[in-house]
Amino acid sequence: xxxxxTTEFIKQNLWVSAPVWSLAAAAALVLLVxxxxxxxxxxxxxxxxxxxxxxxxxxxxxxxxxxTAPLGMQSIDSFTVVFDLIILIATAIGIIISSxxxxxxxxxxxxxxxxxxxxxxxxxxxxxxxxxxxMFLGLELLSIPLYVLSGFRRLEGIxxxxxxxxxxxxxxxxxxxxxGTALVFAATGTTSIAAAxxxxxxxxxxxxxxxxxxxxxxxxxxxxxxxxxPDVYEGAPTSVTAFMSVVAKAAGFGGLARIVAPGLSxxxxxxxWLLAAGTMIWGNLIAIPQQNIKRLLAYSSISHAxxxxxxxxxxxxxxxxxxDGMSAVLFYLLVYTLMNFGAFAVVIVFAxxxxxxxxxxxxxxxxxxxxxxxxxxxxxxxxxAGIPPFAGFFGKLFLFSAAVQAGYPGLAVIAVxxxxxxxxxxxxxxxxxxxxxxxxxxxxxxxxxxxxxTYGFVLGALAALVIVVGILAAPVxxxxxxxxxxxxxxxxxxxxxxxxxxxxRLQRFISRPFAFDCTELRNLRYR
Amino acid sequence: MNPYLPILFMLIIATAFAVGALSLxxxxxxxxxxxxxxxxxxxxxxxxxxxxxxxxxxxxxYLVAMLFILFDIEVIFLYPWAVVFxxxxxxxxxxxxxxxxxxxxGYMYVWRVGALEWQ
Amino acid sequence: xxxxxxxxxxxxxALSGLLFTIGAIGFLIRRDPIVMFMCIELMxxxxxxxxxxxxxxxxxxxxxxxxxxxxxxxxxxxxxGLAIIVAIFRQRLDIDVDEMSEMxx
Numbered sequence: 064x065x066x067x068x069t070t071e072f073i074k075q076n077l078w079v080s081a082p083v084w085s086l087a088a089a090a091a092l093v094l095l096v097x098x099x100x101x102x103x104x105x106x107x108x109x110x111x112x113x114x115x116x117x118x119x120x121x122x123x124x125x126x127x128x129x130x131t132a133p134l135g136m137q138s139i140d141s142f143t144v145v146f147d148l149i150i151l152i153a154t155a156i157g158i159i160i161s162s163x164x165x166x167x168x169x170x171x172x173x174x175x176x177x178x179x180x181x182x183x184x185x186x187x188x189x190x191x192x193x194x195x196x197x198m199f200l201g202l203e204l205l206s207i208p209l210y211v212l213s214g215f216r217r218l219e220g221i222x223x224x225x226x227x228x229x230x231x232x233x234x235x236x237x238x239x240x241x242x243g244t245a246l247v248f249a250a251t252g253t254t255s256i257a258a259a260x261x262x263x264x265x266x267x268x269x270x271x272x273x274x275x276x277x278x279x280x281x282x283x284x285x286x287x288x289x290x291x292x293p294d295v296y297e298g299a300p301t302s303v304t305a306f307m308s309v310v311a312k313a314a315g316f317g318g319l320a321r322i323v324a325p326g327l328s329x330x331x332x333x334x335x336w337l338l339a340a341g342t343m344i345w346g347n348l349i350a351i352p353q354q355n356i357k358r359l360l361a362y363s364s365i366s367h368a369x370x371x372x373x374x375x376x377x378x379x380x381x382x383x384x385x386x387d388g389m390s391a392v393l394f395y396l397l398v399y400t401l402m403n404f405g406a407f408a409v410v411i412v413f414a415x416x417x418x419x420x421x422x423x424x425x426x427x428x429x430x431x432x433x434x435x436x437x438x439x440x441x442x443x444x445x446x447x448a449g450i451p452p453f454a455g456f457f458g459k460l461f462l463f464s465a466a467v468q469a470g471y472p473g474l475a476v477i478a479v480x481x482x483x484x485x486x487x488x489x490x491x492x493x494x495x496x497x498x499x500x501x502x503x504x505x506x507x508x509x510x511x512x513x514x515x516x517t518y519g520f521v522l523g524a525l526a527a528l529v530i531v532v533g534i535l536a537a538p539v540x541x542x543x544x545x546x547x548x549x550x551x552x553x554x555x556x557x558x559x560x561x562x563x564x565x566x567x568r569l570q571r572f573i574s575r576p577f578a579f580d581c582t583e584l585r586n587l588r589y590r
Numbered sequence: 591m592n593p594y595l596p597i598l599f600m601l602i603i604a605t606a607f608a609v610g611a612l613s614l615x616x617x618x619x620x621x622x623x624x625x626x627x628x629x630x631x632x633x634x635x636x637x638x639x640x641x642x643x644x645x646x647x648x649x650x651x652y653l654v655a656m657l658f659i660l661f662d663i664e665v666i667f668l669y670p671w672a673v674v675f676x677x678x679x680x681x682x683x684x685x686x687x688x689x690x691x692x693x694x695x696g697y698m699y700v701w702r703v704g705a706l707e708w709q
Numbered sequence: 710x711x712x713x714x715x716x717x718x719x720x721x722x723a724l725s726g727l728l729f730t731i732g733a734i735g736f737l738i739r740r741d742p743i744v745m746f747m748c749i750e751l752m753x754x755x756x757x758x759x760x761x762x763x764x765x766x767x768x769x770x771x772x773x774x775x776x777x778x779x780x781x782x783x784x785x786x787x788x789x790g791l792a793i794i795v796a797i798f799r800q801r802l803d804i805d806v807d808e809m810s811e812m813x814x
Contacts, residue, residue, distance in 0.1 A: 238729075245755075245757075248771065252769050663784040
């Protein structure tokens with residue numbers, strides 16, 4: 064037995080896995096500094112974490128230029144780079160938003176930031192994995208820190224309850240993942256995702272893939288695997304909820320994309336179709352009567368998972384539809400990161416010390432006391448609802464047109480109708496903030512809610528980004544299209560009688576005032 | 591020879607041993623009366639614990655047990671490495687060094703936050 | 710004749726499927742978090758068994774490697790899970806998931 068251990072081979076291995084281990088190493092550093100200098104938790108650790116995230120981003124971009132050869136376990140293609148950068152942006156925002164919050168709630172411990180970063184490295188591993196073993200490791204590296212984080216308010220009942228529920232149901236899903244991949248391995252004799260899915264299908268393979276999809280559907284909170292979401296989102300510390308709603312969801316979709324991209328057997332498409340439709344309908348429907356703002360956002364995040372899954376479905380078609388759909392998915396993930404973090408950050412500021420005011424009733428007439436905050440909240444909520452000119456609108460537009468393009472008009476109709484439902488409950492919060500009077504009792508003694516400098520900066524930046532990404536949707540979509548391209552490399556090409564590229568036309572339309580040239584993108588699409 | 595034969599033998603021997611040991615104890619070890627000392631629970635040379643026998647364990651035991659499981663289970667990665675140690679040469683040695691260094695970092699963390707202190 | 714040719718692969722498959730089902734049903738009907746967690750371990754080990762068996766029958770080592778990772782990850786999960794349960798126990802002195810229902814909706 065000989066093992067090929069050339070220096071080149073080792074170097075390639077190191078670079079392919081560089082995004083993950085660089086962030087994990089930074090996390091370990093934060094953990095140790097937190098343990099050895101417990102007093103530094105308030106300012107030094109978040110700064111250190113941010114530096115780690117930035118370094119990891121640079122390493123990711125650099126590694127993608129060096130490592131090209133797929134090694135079978137994980138790959139660093141253009142999808143990985145775009146996906147990783149989205150995750151890293153989310154992690155950076157998560158760290159910044161957390162730092163005043165954990166100080167206020169006296170949760171500041173070194174472990175907090177370290178766990179967050181470990182979780183992100185797991186998310187990055189999921190999006191990069193070509194092999195079920197790697198995906199399992201990514202899934203667990205993502206989930207286990209999140210179990211701890213959601214129980215971080217150790218002395219409070221609902222935080223503990225959230226941690227226990229998330230832990231039990233999360234491990235249940237992990238067990239499904241393990242058994243599903245075991246069945247796939249038993250059926251095909253390989254743990255490589257592409258090779259296993261290319262094998263002739265049989266009952267065992269079908270069952271295995273089904274169980275894997277259940278596990279990932281749990282992670283991204285698809286109906287009917289969403290039951291844990293509202294409770295966990297409500298009970299977890301708000302900064303963790305924000306982080307979890309973005310990163311865990313993105314990670315799950317990264318994993319799903321890696322499984323759907325090599326060509327899932329067509330029978331699954333109907334199931335995914337039903338899951339997407341059910342998630343959009345149910346998530347939006349149940350969000351309407353919610354009274355707690357965190358639960359409202361939880362159900363809203365469920366419905367957004369439905370929209371994203373709809374975009375993912377396009378991967379089942381030819382490469383043009385796939386690029387359209389996946390670039391829309393990545394775009395949406397980025398936009399969702401910005402607007403969801405923004406909304407949760409406002410929730411943190413409004414809730415005040417001890418997270419007291421989290422009911423929608425507490426928001427009544429709050430615009431009078433702090434008009435700026437209420438306006439910012441409205442920006443994020445309107446963007447979530449998909450109202451132009453905010454980025455959320457373009458995210459939805461790209462997803463919907465990609466779905467139509469790929470031949471899922473029915474799904475797109477459901478998506479549009481459910482978005483209208485979404486507008487209702489997002490607007491309700493805005494109406495409560497602006498139109499209704501504050502309850503008479505104790506108006507006088509309530510000071511105006513003011514954000515700390517950090518939150519002022521973060522909220523301003525996020526709101527600006529939500530608007531700017533909306534205006535500059537075309538170049539951002541171009542960037543994500545580059546990422547989508549590597550995923551669809553294996554798909555059948557579009558037929559010669561070139562299909563009309565709806566997205567590109569849209570893009571041209573949007574970018575006309577800015578004289579943005581999208582020839583490059585068009586070339587990419589029709590290559 | 592049937593491959594299950596050893597298992598059958600093992601079952602027979604195990605049953606015979608259990609039955610034999612118990613019946614032997616019944617015959618030659620039958621307690622003849624007893625005094626207070628003899629009926630007291632045996633506690634390995636120390637004063638017997640008074641009161642409820644099903645006492646709760648201090649939660650610290652659990653912490654130590656948990657740490658033990660974690661560090662113990664990581665060792666299974668050493669076994670496959672030991673099998674192909676020669677083929678992997680220096681590379682394998684360095685990799686395993688890195689792996690152990692990571693474990694050591696975890697140990698340092700555990701030590702530093704005081705998880706190993708009994709009080 | 711060794712044990713692998715005497716026992717058909719379907720037997721291992723059936724055993725692991727049975728273990729997984731017992732674990733899944735146990736998880737769904739029991740209300741003690743520790744027992745529920747043990748059921749999850751049973752499900753994980755059912756997966757391990759299937760992986761090891763198919764690795765042996767197909768003579769592909771990937772399954773064995775996978776099992777190593779599953780075992781270590783399961784240990785990490787045990788640690789975290791028990792830590793959560795102990796934290797709750799210290800607070801309430803009683804654990805039953807049906808009583809964990811402060812949040813509804």
